[in-house]
Amino acid sequence: MQGKNVIITGSNRGIGRALVETFVAAGANVWACARRATSEHESWLQELSSSHGVWVKPVYFDMADADAVNAGIQSILDEGKPVDVLVNNAGVSTVGLLSMSKVDDIKALFEVNFFTMLRIIQKVSKKMVRQRCGAIVNMGSIAGIEPQPGKIAYGSSKAAVMMMTKCLAKELGPMGVRVNAIAPGPIETEMIHQYTDDVLKNLAAESALRRLGKREEIAQVALFLASDKASYINGEIIKVDGGR
Numbered sequence: 001m002q003g004k005n006v007i008i009t010g011s012n013r014g015i016g017r018a019l020v021e022t023f024v025a026a027g028a029n030v031w032a033c034a035r036r037a038t039s040e041h042e043s044w045l046q047e048l049s050s051s052h053g054v055w056v057k058p059v060y061f062d063m064a065d066a067d068a069v070n071a072g073i074q075s076i077l078d079e080g081k082p083v084d085v086l087v088n089n090a091g092v093s094t095v096g097l098l099s100m101s102k103v104d105d106i107k108a109l110f111e112v113n114f115f116t117m118l119r120i121i122q123k124v125s126k127k128m129v130r131q132r133c134g135a136i137v138n139m140g141s142i143a144g145i146e147p148q149p150g151k152i153a154y155g156s157s158k159a160a161v162m163m164m165t166k167c168l169a170k171e172l173g174p175m176g177v178r179v180n181a182i183a184p185g186p187i188e189t190e191m192i193h194q195y196t197d198d199v200l201k202n203l204a205a206e207s208a209l210r211r212l213g214k215r216e217e218i219a220q221v222a223l224f225l226a227s228d229k230a231s232y233i234n235g236e237i238i239k240v241d242g243g244r
């Protein structure tokens, strides 16, 4: 990753924070995208930048606001630097039976988890195609593979992400751009705080490793998929779930 330029969304916490730390430690420059500016985020990025001798720039946009997304990504492209890697990590999760859900809320979740991801890929992949190289890593989920009651919105959005990944791999592969996805099992971040302790215990027990995953265990797989070590991997969904 030495000297490569990487876009990471959802960089301020959870898996995204581990992604930034992992890519920077591997020598990459990072555009760290987040919803809004905070002094904590900015000083953390500055520390990373000076301790690893790379640039790490904050880029702010709300993934629910199409104009803001377009402007944020355009500001990156306007820098005129090569974009080697895009990690589409930001996402939201909800739990709710269809009978208790509003379709408009499901649409809003799809906007962030799926359509914004498409919008970002559409802009960035044009640049990657002109470069004749690039790697895109999308964050799917085992929720998009294993059906569960209450997961219609989130599970369907992640299933869409993973099928989009496979279709795009076919479209962009001939132009030298690889597109892969990760399907994490339950990972210790704020996203799973919506569950009770009993549910979390069950989720851990469902893994053959009998534990939840760590953010870094997802970030390392993203780093591999984005790197030249994965140069012949395209259109894959890598499950990282401890062996459910």
Ligand SMILES: NC(=O)c1ccc[n+]([C@@H]2O[C@H](COP(=O)([O-])OP(=O)(O)OC[C@H]3O[C@@H](n4cnc5c(N)ncnc54)[C@H](OP(=O)(O)O)[C@@H]3O)[C@@H](O)[C@H]2O)c1
Pocket: 009, 010, 011, 012, 013, 014, 015, 016, 034, 035, 036, 061, 062, 063, 064, 089, 090, 091, 092, 093, 112, 139, 140, 141, 142, 183, 184, 185, 186, 187, 188, 189, 190, 191, 192
């Ligand atoms: N944790 C798990 O068990 C798990 C399992 C499978 C897949 N995943 C996927 O992994 C990815 C990262 O999840 P995580 O566990 O790190 O979740 P998290 O701790 O809840 O972090 C989610 C990230 O996405 C950002 N985000 C959400 N909505 C946004 C919006 N409208 N605009 C801009 N940024 C927005 C959040 O920013 P704010 O801080 O501003 O909200 C945050 O940075 C997601 O795509 C998730 O679906 C997670």
